[in-house]
Amino acid sequence: MDTPPAVRARGITKYFGEVVALDGVDLDVAPGQIHGIVGPNGAGKTTLLGLLLGLAVADRGTLEILGTPVGRALAVSDGVAGFVDGPGLYPSMTAKQNLTALAALRGDPTQTMNIDEAIAQVGLTDVADDRVRGFSLGMRQRLGLAAALLTKPKLLILDEPSNGLDPAGKKHVYGVLTRLAADGTAVMLSSHRMDDVEQLCSEVTILSTGRVAFSGPISKLASEDSELDYRVLTSKPAAARRIARQTHGIRLRDDETVKDGVELLIISAPIPSLDEFVKQLVDDGIAVRELAPVVSPLEAAFLALTEQQETN
Known part of the structure; x- marks a missing residue:
């Protein structure tokens, strides 16, 4: 049986009052694909990622995530994890305590990754027992990724994952994302850094004023005839x-x-x-x-x- 797409959106439209944040967006993301979402400020990137994470619902259109149609109720589909506008963390807790609290919310320990393993994957073992309030922006981003990995996601949604990362941290995180994709996890990420998108993503969707200006393989963007x-x-x-x-x-x-x-x-x-x-x-x-x-x-x-x- 064919594996369903990780994301299939048709005609997705979202309003905030009189503002049209998304206007008839079509999108397909396959399992094992790293898909970039890029666009100017206000293009609708965060709104789109929020819909995929169940933080909002579309006003029009159809959305399927991991083969399951998304209804009108606010809910995060099983197998989906990630963050928009930065990860939500408890600053007074240590890195390990943050992940322990999140794992407890899942209830079923078989559905979560080992906490030490998640911390090791993002390269934070040495600061696992440090309070998050002392973390740099890049360290918080990496801990947010560890929190997402706890749920063993089949679809990982990340908003500006390289924000605040130094070159070594970026290389580490991108290695994690590449391995996840190789194991069949679909990764969707937004970024203002075009070099990062080119390095990581096989396909990209360019949004402008809430509409899709382009969606497909990055290789199709550079025509041999273009100067x-x-x-x-x-x-x-x-x-x-x-x-x-x-x-x-x-x-x-x-x-x-x-x-x-x-x-x-x-x-x-x-x-x-x-x-x-x-x-x-x-x-x-x-x-x-x-x-x-x-x-x-x-x-x-x-x-x-x-x-x-x-x-x-």
């Missing part, structure tokens, strides 16, 4: 500039900079022209020391799609 700006650092910048002028489809920008005493070229090009440019550099014995988009393909598509949506 992006790239930073190019070479061993011979003057020669690279000459080749750039001679390569069809390459446009040299005027805002060159200097890195480590070497001129850094800024060019605009579609992928085929960029490939030809790099090939010509190599053929001429010019070393390419750095080649990176000025703005990531996801961020470029995000800006284009949301600006287009807002003008419609």
